[in-house]
Amino acid sequence: MTIEDELHNAAPAKLTVDRVTKVYRGKRQDVKALDDVSLTVGEGEFVCLLGPSGCGKSTLLNLIAGLEQPDAGTLTADGELIEGPGRQRGVMFQEHALFPWLDVTQNVLFGLNLKPNLSDEDRRGVARAFLEIVGLTPFANSGIHELSGGMKQRVALARALAPNPQVLCMDEPFAALDAMTREQLYDDLQKIQQQRRKTVVFVTHNVREAVCLGDRVLLFTPRPGRIRAEFRIDLPRPRNINDVAVAQLATTITTELKRLLKAENV
Amino acid sequence: MKGSLTNTGAAVRAGAGGGRDAWVAVVQAVVFFGVVAGAWEAGSRAGWWNPVLIPSPSDIFRYIGEALGKGELQSACYVTMRRLVFGYAVGILLGIPLGLLTARFRFAANTLGVLALGLQTLPSVCWVPLSILWFHSNPEGAMLFIVVMGTLWAVLLATDHGIRQIPPIYRRAAATMGSKGFHLLWRVLLPASLPHLVSGAKQGWAFAWRSLMAAEIYVAISTGYGLGHLLHFGRELHAMDQVAAVMLVIIVIGFAADKALFSPWERFLRRRWGLTV
Ligand SMILES: Nc1ncnc2c1ncn2[C@@H]1O[C@H](COP(=O)(O)OP(=O)(O)O)[C@@H](O)[C@H]1O
Ligand SMILES: [Mg+2]
Numbered sequence: 001m002t003i004e005d006e007l008h009n010a011a012p013a014k015l016t017v018d019r020v021t022k023v024y025r026g027k028r029q030d031v032k033a034l035d036d037v038s039l040t041v042g043e044g045e046f047v048c049l050l051g052p053s054g055c056g057k058s059t060l061l062n063l064i065a066g067l068e069q070p071d072a073g074t075l076t077a078d079g080e081l082i083e084g085p086g087r088q089r090g091v092m093f094q095e096h097a098l099f100p101w102l103d104v105t106q107n108v109l110f111g112l113n114l115k116p117n118l119s120d121e122d123r124r125g126v127a128r129a130f131l132e133i134v135g136l137t138p139f140a141n142s143g144i145h146e147l148s149g150g151m152k153q154r155v156a157l158a159r160a161l162a163p164n165p166q167v168l169c170m171d172e173p174f175a176a177l178d179a180m181t182r183e184q185l186y187d188d189l190q191k192i193q194q195q196r197r198k199t200v201v202f203v204t205h206n207v208r209e210a211v212c213l214g215d216r217v218l219l220f221t222p223r224p225g226r227i228r229a230e231f232r233i234d235l236p237r238p239r240n241i242n243d244v245a246v247a248q249l250a251t252t253i254t255t256e257l258k259r260l261l262k263a264e265n266v
Numbered sequence: 267m268k269g270s271l272t273n274t275g276a277a278v279r280a281g282a283g284g285g286r287d288a289w290v291a292v293v294q295a296v297v298f299f300g301v302v303a304g305a306w307e308a309g310s311r312a313g314w315w316n317p318v319l320i321p322s323p324s325d326i327f328r329y330i331g332e333a334l335g336k337g338e339l340q341s342a343c344y345v346t347m348r349r350l351v352f353g354y355a356v357g358i359l360l361g362i363p364l365g366l367l368t369a370r371f372r373f374a375a376n377t378l379g380v381l382a383l384g385l386q387t388l389p390s391v392c393w394v395p396l397s398i399l400w401f402h403s404n405p406e407g408a409m410l411f412i413v414v415m416g417t418l419w420a421v422l423l424a425t426d427h428g429i430r431q432i433p434p435i436y437r438r439a440a441a442t443m444g445s446k447g448f449h450l451l452w453r454v455l456l457p458a459s460l461p462h463l464v465s466g467a468k469q470g471w472a473f474a475w476r477s478l479m480a481a482e483i484y485v486a487i488s489t490g491y492g493l494g495h496l497l498h499f500g501r502e503l504h505a506m507d508q509v510a511a512v513m514l515v516i517i518v519i520g521f522a523a524d525k526a527l528f529s530p531w532e533r534f535l536r537r538r539w540g541l542t543v
């Protein structure tokens with residue numbers, strides 16, 4: 001394999017979630033985090049999972065990532081059963097989850113080092129390329145604690161993208177950032193998605209964020225976690241979170257979400 | 267993106283100016299010890315106390331010079347360090363894997379873990395009488411045993427604790443990049459517990475050093491005299507300059523070894539993690 005192959009974007013995968021149920025067994029009571037949930041995500045589609053906290057969004061994302069196993073139902077990526085975590089599906093969490101014993105470049109290299117058939121030089125080249133993409137070249141040798149919150153999430157994005165996954169799972173990756181940093185990252189993420197199209201599953205409880213980023217927004221309601229509505233977002237890209245069209249659509253979705261939650265008495 | 271970089275780029279690059287601070291620290295320490303030694307010497311010469319009971323700095327350094335001339339001090343240092351390094355290495359090499367076991371398996375935690383907690387509270391000098399009996403024909407074995415007992419439990423418990431406190435998110439993130447088994451252990455779990463490993467190793471070193479001194483003072487030996495023996499003979503001969511000199515050497519070696527062994531790790535932790543241990 002050459003560095004050109006490696007930098008060439010992997011074909012995004014199609015995801016299917018078929019009648020998936022997930023129950024967490026508790027001491028006092030069991031929690032049905034997901035109840036009979038089905039969906040498909042097309043190749044290269046950007047899907048946002050939206051809903052109040054506790055409605056099973058993270059659970060679904062973890063199932064897709066392979067970090068958890070369903071109690072019923074199946075999940076597949078390009079027709080293959082998802083049986084565990086793997087580098088075909090990169091994950092970004094709300095906490096940056098970067099390794100403090102490694103510097104920025106070494107963090108980006110972590111997943112690359114686990115890929116066979118690459119020379120160390122190629123790996124370094126790929127890491128450099130992704131640090132460039134997220135705009136952190138000057139910080140290549142910094143320690144993680146030296147970075148701001150937004151920069152840490154950029155490194156986490158570069159680390160998730162570097163092994164060239166087909167799917168990117170993002171669990172409220174910007175929720176802990178201030179508004180200005182977040183807006184910058186919306187722009188960057190859209191730009192990156194244009195260059196290196198991935199199938200993206202993006203969890204958020206921020207309606208505007210979902211409208212700004214998603215091709216499609218799925219509405220969740222809790223207890224038990226279910227998908228109750230979906231919205232296709234056909235606004236032109238790149239989108240700005242402060243656009244009137246985004247705000248209007250966000251209002252429509254918020255109204256619908258409130259109606260659903262009220263109907264369920266939660 | 268450029269704009270955001272300068273905005274969010276207010277990254278803390280602290281730690282500059284450390285060079286001057288270090289010099290100030292050295293100068294202060296040197297002046298302090300110089301004044302203390304000077305006053306002590308002056309007091310001894312003025313006859314304020316009995317020079318046999320409290321030898322003057324010049325007597326102490328004279329003894330050190332003589333002992334170095336005879337090669338006695340070097341050989342004692344060598345013998346002691348050999349025992350210490352060997353016992354310490356055994357303690358570390360046993361303690362880390364056993365700590366991994368107790369962190370990983372409930373059964374090991376309930377058995378070995380409890381044993382470690384108990385034995386860690388026992389000052390390892392308390393092993394001296396038993397080990398003399400057990401290893402009566404093998405004094406080196408007795409000392410090794412005492413040093414290992416001093417090191418092992420602290421290292422085991424620190425490893426166990428270090429592994430347990432790893433935020434689960436590290437494992438999960440590593441798993442999504444395909445890390446598992448030995449790779450996970452070597453590249454994630456051990457480095458993630460490094461701050462605890464370093465402080466455990468440091469504590470183990472302190473215990474090992476103390477217990478070896480005790481062992482050398484107590485265990486009659488034919489296989490080489492260490493610093494503890496020089497101290498012991500000094501007492502028997504009522505040579506307080508020897509006793510004080512050996513004490514000084516023990517302090518200096520302990521201090522230097524601590525710096526040489528642990529300062530690089532602590533610097534790494536500070537620089538990379540932004541931690542002070
Ligand atoms: N590991 C777990 N053990 C027990 N309950 C859990 C666990 N993870 C999530 N849950 C429960 O499952 C439900 C859905 O959680 P989650 O998927 O994290 O929701 P969201 O991400 O939408 O906030 C919540 O009620 C939560 O308390
Ligand atoms: Mg969540």
